[in-house]
Amino acid sequence: MSRSRSIRRACAFLPLMPFVLFIAAGVGYTVIQSLGLWISAQPGESYPAGYAVILRSAWFYQSLLYSLWIATASTLLSVVLGTLLALLLRGLPQRLYPFALMYKIPLILPHVVIGLIVLLGFGRGAALGRLLAAPGSSALVSAYVFKSASFVTLLVYAVLRGFDLRQLETARMLGAGALRSFRALLLPVILPPAATAGVIVFLFSFGAFDLPFLLGASRPAMLAIDVYNRYWYRDLSARPAAMASLVVMFLFSLLFVTVYFRLVRRQKHGIRHV
Amino acid sequence: MKPTERYRLVLLTLAAFLLIACTAQQDVNLLELDYPRIEQQARGGEVRFAMWGGDARINRWVDSYVVPELQQRYDIRLLRVSTDAAQVVNRLLTERQAGRDRGSIDLIWINGENFRRARREDLLFGPYTHLIPNLELTDPEEVSYDWGFPVDGYELPWGRGQFVFEYDSAIINQPPDSIEALDRWIRNNPGRFTYPQPPDFNGAAFIRHLFYYFSGGYRDYLDGFDKERYQQNSAALWDYLREIEPYLWRGGQTYPADKAQLDVLFENGEVDFNMSYTQSGAQGLIDAGRYPPSVRTFVLQRGTLTGIHFTAIPFNAPNKAAAMVVSNFLLSADAQYSKFVPQNWGDFTVLDLDRLSDAQRQRFLELDLGPATLPVDVLAQHSVPEIPAEYVDAMVEDWEREILRRE
Amino acid sequence: MFERSAGPAQRRDYLRLAAIAGLFALPVVMLLFYSLSARGQTELTLRAWRYLFAERRNFVTALASSLGYGFSAVIVAFFSCVLPAKAIARAHGSHTAAIEAVLLTPALLPSISFAIGVHQLFIRAGLVDTWVGVLLILSFVSYPYMLRALIASYESIDPAYEQCARNLGAGALRTFLRVELPFLLPGAAAGGSVVFLVAFSDYFLVFLIGGGIVPAFTSYLVPFIRSADYSIASALSIVFLIVPIGLFVLQDRALTLLLQRRGMSI
Numbered sequence: 001m002s003r004s005r006s007i008r009r010a011c012a013f014l015p016l017m018p019f020v021l022f023i024a025a026g027v028g029y030t031v032i033q034s035l036g037l038w039i040s041a042q043p044g045e046s047y048p049a050g051y052a053v054i055l056r057s058a059w060f061y062q063s064l065l066y067s068l069w070i071a072t073a074s075t076l077l078s079v080v081l082g083t084l085l086a087l088l089l090r091g092l093p094q095r096l097y098p099f100a101l102m103y104k105i106p107l108i109l110p111h112v113v114i115g116l117i118v119l120l121g122f123g124r125g126a127a128l129g130r131l132l133a134a135p136g137s138s139a140l141v142s143a144y145v146f147k148s149a150s151f152v153t154l155l156v157y158a159v160l161r162g163f164d165l166r167q168l169e170t171a172r173m174l175g176a177g178a179l180r181s182f183r184a185l186l187l188p189v190i191l192p193p194a195a196t197a198g199v200i201v202f203l204f205s206f207g208a209f210d211l212p213f214l215l216g217a218s219r220p221a222m223l224a225i226d227v228y229n230r231y232w233y234r235d236l237s238a239r240p241a242a243m244a245s246l247v248v249m250f251l252f253s254l255l256f257v258t259v260y261f262r263l264v265r266r267q268k269h270g271i272r273h274v
Numbered sequence: 275m276k277p278t279e280r281y282r283l284v285l286l287t288l289a290a291f292l293l294i295a296c297t298a299q300q301d302v303n304l305l306e307l308d309y310p311r312i313e314q315q316a317r318g319g320e321v322r323f324a325m326w327g328g329d330a331r332i333n334r335w336v337d338s339y340v341v342p343e344l345q346q347r348y349d350i351r352l353l354r355v356s357t358d359a360a361q362v363v364n365r366l367l368t369e370r371q372a373g374r375d376r377g378s379i380d381l382i383w384i385n386g387e388n389f390r391r392a393r394r395e396d397l398l399f400g401p402y403t404h405l406i407p408n409l410e411l412t413d414p415e416e417v418s419y420d421w422g423f424p425v426d427g428y429e430l431p432w433g434r435g436q437f438v439f440e441y442d443s444a445i446i447n448q449p450p451d452s453i454e455a456l457d458r459w460i461r462n463n464p465g466r467f468t469y470p471q472p473p474d475f476n477g478a479a480f481i482r483h484l485f486y487y488f489s490g491g492y493r494d495y496l497d498g499f500d501k502e503r504y505q506q507n508s509a510a511l512w513d514y515l516r517e518i519e520p521y522l523w524r525g526g527q528t529y530p531a532d533k534a535q536l537d538v539l540f541e542n543g544e545v546d547f548n549m550s551y552t553q554s555g556a557q558g559l560i561d562a563g564r565y566p567p568s569v570r571t572f573v574l575q576r577g578t579l580t581g582i583h584f585t586a587i588p589f590n591a592p593n594k595a596a597a598m599v600v601s602n603f604l605l606s607a608d609a610q611y612s613k614f615v616p617q618n619w620g621d622f623t624v625l626d627l628d629r630l631s632d633a634q635r636q637r638f639l640e641l642d643l644g645p646a647t648l649p650v651d652v653l654a655q656h657s658v659p660e661i662p663a664e665y666v667d668a669m670v671e672d673w674e675r676e677i678l679r680r681e
Numbered sequence: 682m683f684e685r686s687a688g689p690a691q692r693r694d695y696l697r698l699a700a701i702a703g704l705f706a707l708p709v710v711m712l713l714f715y716s717l718s719a720r721g722q723t724e725l726t727l728r729a730w731r732y733l734f735a736e737r738r739n740f741v742t743a744l745a746s747s748l749g750y751g752f753s754a755v756i757v758a759f760f761s762c763v764l765p766a767k768a769i770a771r772a773h774g775s776h777t778a779a780i781e782a783v784l785l786t787p788a789l790l791p792s793i794s795f796a797i798g799v800h801q802l803f804i805r806a807g808l809v810d811t812w813v814g815v816l817l818i819l820s821f822v823s824y825p826y827m828l829r830a831l832i833a834s835y836e837s838i839d840p841a842y843e844q845c846a847r848n849l850g851a852g853a854l855r856t857f858l859r860v861e862l863p864f865l866l867p868g869a870a871a872g873g874s875v876v877f878l879v880a881f882s883d884y885f886l887v888f889l890i891g892g893g894i895v896p897a898f899t900s901y902l903v904p905f906i907r908s909a910d911y912s913i914a915s916a917l918s919i920v921f922l923i924v925p926i927g928l929f930v931l932q933d934r935a936l937t938l939l940l941q942r943r944g945m946s947i
Contacts, residue, residue, distance in 0.1 A: 009768050009772065012764040012765055012768035013764070013768065013784075014764075015760065015762070015763075015764055016762065016765050016828075019761070019787070019820060019821050019824060020783070020784070020787075022799060022817070023799070023821055025799070026799035026801075027798055028798070029798035029801050029802055030794075030798035038371075057679070057681065059678075059681060062679075085701070085704075089701075091694075091697065092698065096694055096695075096698050099698055099702075100698060100701050102701065102705045102706050103701055103705050105705045105708075105922070106705065107878075108926065109882070109922060110881070110882030110899060111882065112902055112903055112906065113712075113902075113921055113922070115906065116712075116906050116914050116918055117708045117711065117712065117918075119906070119911070120708075120715055120911060120915070203789050203790070206791060207790075207791020207792075208792075208793075209884075209885040210884045210885055214907070218471050218529045218678060219528055219679075224791065227793065227797070229473075231797055233360050233473045233670075234671070235391055242797075243797070246793070246797055246798070249791065249793075249794045250790070250795070253794055254790070256789075257786055257789045257790065260789060261782045327893070327904060328904075328907075328908070330904075353894075355892070355893045355894050356893045356904070357892060365804055365809065365892070368801055368804040369804055369805075372804060374805065378811075378894060532907075534907050534908040535907075535909075537908070537909075541909075
C-alpha cells in the first residue's frame with residue numbers, strides 16, 4: 001500500500017475525529033479531576049485524589065455491586081424473555097406478523113416513558129410506596145426488561161428469519177427429541193445474537209441514568225445516581241470522589257465493551273448491531 | 275446657552291450614550307449608575323431566572339404573573355430556568371475557573387449554604403443592593419444576614435418562609451406539636467412518618483429542628499460555626515435518627531427523594547405528615563383541590579425555623595441591569611402581595627409593613643390566609659432563626675454518612 | 682414447535698398474538714386511560730388534554746426543539762460517517778477492525794461515564810446551555826448507529842459500480858450522488874431512525890448540557906412524572922409515541938417512492 005493512499009485513507013476518518021477527541025477529552029478531564037486537579041478556581045490549589053475515599057467506603061462497593069446486580073438480572077431476564085418472544089414471532093403465520101410488530105413499541109418509547117409505565121403498572125394509588133418498597137430493584141429491573149426484551153427479540157428474530165424451519169422437521173423425522181433438536185439446531189443460531197444483545201443490555205442497565213432517577217430507591221443507590229448527587233450537590237471537596245467513581249465505572253464498562261467486540265468478531269456471518 | 279455650548283452638550287451626551295452602549299457589559303459602570311439609568315438600560319433585555327422548579331404552583335405564579343408584568347412594565351423578557359441554586363453555583367465555579375465572563379444565568383433564587391459557597395468563591399455580582407429602591411421597604415436588621423452569613427449587598431431579599439408541619443385534622447385530632455410528642459407519635463404509628471432525603475431543602479430543615487432540640491436550642495449557634503461544638507452536639511442527633519429509622523415509612527429502608535415525593539405520599543395517605551417551608555402552602559393546595567379541606571398546619575411549641583430567601587446575580591450574568599430591575603420588581607409591594615396570596619404561592623412577605631403606605635399595609639393585613647394557615651402572630655411567636663450555613667453543609671454530609679450509608 | 686404455518690391462522694396463533702398484544706399494547710392503552718383520568722376521581726375527564734392545549738406554546742416549543750436536535754443529529758451523523766464508513770468497508774485488515782471498534786464504542790459506554798467530563802469541558806468552551814452543545818453531545822452517543830449501518834451498506838455495494846462510473850467519466854461527487862447514494866439510502870434510513878430515537882428520547886444528556894435552558898420534550902415531561910401528575914405525564918407520553926411512529930411511516934413511504942422512481946426495489 002503506497003504512503004499517499006494510506007494518508008488518504010486516514011483522512012477519511014477526519015469527520016469523526018472531533019467526536020472522538022471530545023469524548024477522549026471528557027474522559028481525560030474526568031481522570032484529572034479524580035486526582036484532585038483542575039478543580040479549584042484558585043491557581044495551584046488542589047484536592048486529595050478521590051480514589052482513597054471511594055475505595056475505602058463500603059457504600060461505594062455497595063453501589064457498584066448493586067449496579068452490577070441490577071444489570072445482571074435485567075440482562076438475563078431480557079435475553080430469556082426476548083428470545084422466547086422471537087421464537088413465538090417466528091411461529092406466527094405470515095398473515096398475522098404485521099400485527100405482531102407492536103413488540104417494537106418499547107424500542108420507540110423513551111426511557112422516561114418506560115419509567116412512567118412501570119410506575120402506573122405497579123398500581124396507581126400506592127405507586128410510589130410500592131415501588132420504593134420493593135427491595136429497591138424490582139421496579140428498576142422490570143423497566144429495563146420491558147425496554148430491552150424487545151431489543152433482544154429484534155436481533156434474535158433477524159437470524160431466525162433466515163433459519164429454515166424444515167431443518168427441525170428433518171431432525172424430528174430422524175428421531176431427535178424436541179430438546180435435542182433445539183440444542184443442536186436452534187441454539188447455535190440464537191446464541192450469538194442473544195449474547196451480543198445481552199452485552200449491550202448489560203452495559204446499558206449498568207450505567208444509565210434516566211430510569212434510576214425516576215425509579216431508584218435511596219439505599220442502595222445506583223452508581224450513576226450516586227455520582228450525580230456528589231457532582232451536583234456537594235461542594236468541590238467531593239468532586240474528586242465523584243470523578244473517581246466515574247473512572248471506575250468507565251473501566252468496568254470498557255471491560256464489557258471488549259467482551260462485546262470479541263463476541264462480535266466470532267460471529268462469522270457478520271450480524272452486528274451496534 | 276450659547277450655540278457652541280449647546281453643540282458641545284449634544285456631543286457630550288452622544289459620547290456618553292456611546293460609552294454606555296459600548297460598555298453595557300461592564301459591571302463597574304453599572305454600579306456607578308443610579309437606578310433610573312439602570313432601568314433605562316434594562317429595557318428590552320432578557321433575564322434567565324434560575325429557580326428550583328419542583329413546585330408547580332410557584333412555577334405557574336412566575337409564568338402567569340411575573341412574566342407578563344415584567345413584559346408590560348419594563349419590556350423585559352423573563353425566562354424561568356428550572357435548576358436549583360446548588361447546580362448553578364456548581365457551574366459558576368467552573369466558569370470562574372475557566373475565566374468565562376459571559377455566562378447564561380442572570381438571576382438565581384438562593385439562600386443559606388449556597389449563598390455562602392457562592393460568596394466564598396466570589397461567584398456573585400455586587401455589591402449592588404444599595405442601588406435597589408425597594409430594599410428600603412425592608413428592615414435592614416432582618417435582611418443583612420443570610421443564615422449567619424453577611425449579605426454585604428450581594429443578594430436581595432425576596433421572601434420569608436417558616437417551617438410548618440401539615441396534617442389532616444380529619445385523621446389526627448391533636449397534632450404532636452413538640453419533638454417529644456412527635457417522637458411518641460412516630461413510635462406509636464410505625465410507617466406513617468418520613469422526611470425527604472437531605473440535601474432536599476425541607477428534609478434538611480427537618481433534621482435541623484432535631485439538632486436544636488438535642489443540643490439545647492438555637493442560641494448556642496448564633497455566633498458562627500464551631501466545629502468542635504458541632505461534632506459534640508450532633509452525635510445525639512444521628513443516634514436518634516438511627517433509632518427511629520425502623521419506625522419510619524418503609525422501615526426507613528428508603529426515603530422520599532425530594533419534597534415532591536413526600537407530597538405524593540401525603541396526598542395518597544401513605545404518611546400522615548407533610549412538611550413545608552411555606553406557611554400557607556397547605557391552604558393553596560386545598561384551594562387547588564389537591565388537599566382535602568380538613569388539612570391544617572402546626573408549628574412546634576419551641577418554635578420552627580424561619581428563613582429569608584433571596585435573589586442574587588452571577589458574576590458573569592449577561593444582563594445584569596435587567597436582572598437588577600427584575601429583583602427590584604420581585605421585592606415591590608405588588609409582587610410581594612401577589613406572592614403572599616395562598617392560591618398563588620403563600621410565601622410570606624419580607625417587607626417591613628411599617629414602611630409601606632397605609633393602603634398597601636391594609637392589603638397585606640386584610641388578606642385571608644385561610645383556615646389551614648396559622649395566625650400570623652402564632653407563627654411569629656413560634657419562630658426560631660436559621661442556623662449558620664456551615665452547619666447545614668456539615669449536617670447534610672453527615673446525614674448521608676451516618677444515616678444513608680451507615681458508615 | 683415453532684413452525685410457521687403457511688395455512689390459515691389457527692386459534693393457537695391468535696392466542697400468541699394476544700399474548701404479544703397484552704405485553705406491548707396494554708401499556709399504551711394504560712397510558713391512554715390515565716391521560717383521561719384525574720387524581721382521586723373515577724370518571725373520565727379531558728383535564729390533561731385541555732391542560733396541554735392551554736399550555737400548547739411551551740409544549741410545542743419543547744417538542745419542536747427535540748425534533749430539531751433529533752433531525753440535526755441524523756444529518757450530522759450521516760455527513761460525518763459517510764467517508765469513514767466507506768474506508769472501513771473497503772479496507773480489510775485487523776487495523777480497520779480495531780478502528781471500527783473504537784469508533785463504535787461511544788454508543789456502548791454508559792454516557793454518564795464521559796458526559797460529566799464533557800460537561801466540564803463544555804462549560805469552559807461556553808457550549809453549555811446552548812443548542813449546539815446539546816446537538817454535539819447527542820451526536821457523540823448516536824453517530825455509531827449511523828456508522829454501523831453505512832458500513833453494512835457499503836459492504837453490499839460492489840466496488841465495480843463505482844469504478845465503472847469513474848471510467849465513464851463521472852466525477853467523485855457525481856459518482857457518490859448517482860451511484861452510491863441510492864444504495865446507501867435504505868441503510869442510512871435505518872441507521873438514521875436509531876440516531877433520531879436516541880437523540881429525541883434522551884433525558885439526562887439534554888438536561889446536563891442544555892441546563893434546563895434548551896427546551897426539550899423529555900425535560901418537559903419528567904417534572905410531571907416526578908410530582909406524580911400521571912394524567913398529564915400520560916398524555917405527553919402518548920404524543921411521544923405518536924410522533925416517532927408517524928415519522929417512521931412517512932420515512933418508509935418516502936423511501937419506497939424515491940427508490941421505485943429510480944427503478945430499485947427494496
